[in-house]
Amino acid sequence: MLTTSIKNTLRKKLSFESKNDYNRDVASDWSSLMQITLEWLVPLAQNMIKWHSERNFEKQMMGSGGNVLLVNTLHYADQEKSEDAITDLVLGLHYVSRFGREINSKAFMGSTCDTGCDDYLFHDNIV
Numbered sequence: 265m266l267t268t269s270i271k272n273t274l275r276k277k278l279s280f281e282s283k284n285d286y287n288r289d290v291a292s293d294w295s296s297l298m299q300i301t302l303e304w305l306v307p308l309a310q311n312m313i314k315w316h317s318e319r320n321f322e323k324q325m326m327g328s329g330g331n332v333l334l335v336n337t338l339h340y341a342d343q344e345k346s347e348d349a350i351t352d353l354v355l356g357l358h359y360v361s362r363f364g365r366e367i368n369s370k371a372f373m374g375s376t377c378d379t380g381c382d383d384y385l386f387h388d389n390i391v
Contacts, residue, residue, distance in 0.1 A: 266350070273351050278358065291363040294356035301349050312337040 266274075315337050338346055 266354075267347060270347050270351050270354075273347075274354060277351070277355055286359070286363040286366050288363075291360050294359045298353055298356040298360075301353055305346075305349055305353070308338050308341065312339070315339075
């Protein structure tokens with residue numbers, strides 16, 4: 265689930281996206297940016313999940329103490345910075361996946377494999 269502000273920002277940024285100018289260098293840049301962002305965001309998100317699960321009502325009844333401090337989660341993180349990072353991750357993933365689809369379709373566009381290649385192609389109507 266994404267927050268309303270992330271959804272609105274994504275709508276704005278994706279509406280300006282051009283449809284057919286995907287290139288390898290930009291896809292590589294997005295991939296690198298996503299990797300750098302995920303290196304600091306994933307541990308916080310995992311700690312957030314762990315913190316919530318440790319405070320589950322059933323676990324409280326058993327008297328187990330928590331191992332994750334709330335400060336190691338996204339709870340105290342700068343919300344604007346976190347939302348910007350998440351927005352950039354979603355935009356990067358969108359760009360890289362669209363680039364991959366374009367490469368896929370170009371690779372099989374002139375192929376002579378008739379319907380035998382259908383099993384290997386990415387179909388937009390399949391979710």
